Amino acid sequence: MAVILVPVNLMPLFFLDQPQGELIAALAITGMALNLPIMMAARGMSGTMALPHLLCWVPLVIVVAGMLSAADTLNPNYFRFLWLLMIVDVISLVFDVRDAAHWMRNRKAG
Structure with a gap:
């Protein structure tokens, strides 16, 4: 995951001067950055990490x-x-x- 997902979602930093480049970079990087507190709280990977990606x-x-x-x-x-x-x-x-669906089902059951 980290080998492909992280580098590809950091690559928009090389295209900030392109149309919508700043917005694309902000969305791509924020989707990953919001997972850092989740990973720290869970002390590793968690199904909750899907939520920032969806957002x-x-x-x-x-x-x-x-x-x-x-x-x-x-x-x-850029294309x-x-x-x-x-x-x-x-x-x-x-x-x-x-x-996310699995996480929500488990949350409702608990």
Whole structure:
């Protein structure tokens, strides 16, 4: 996870000067940064870590999808990066939805 997810979600820092670059960086990095207190409180990984991803990366994916629809106006390297970011974060979100649902069911049962 950390080998792909963290580097890809830090890469927007290289594209701050591109269209929506600052917003994309803020959403990508905040989705990870909000997990630091959760990891510290849980002393490791927790299903709760899905919640910041859902909060930040769903809007991120929406913004990126909109950007990709304007492909002809984007720098080719930025365009390729946006595809990579979207693919990685959508895959993560699939697992995050499952983890968040599991966490919520356990919370209601407890």
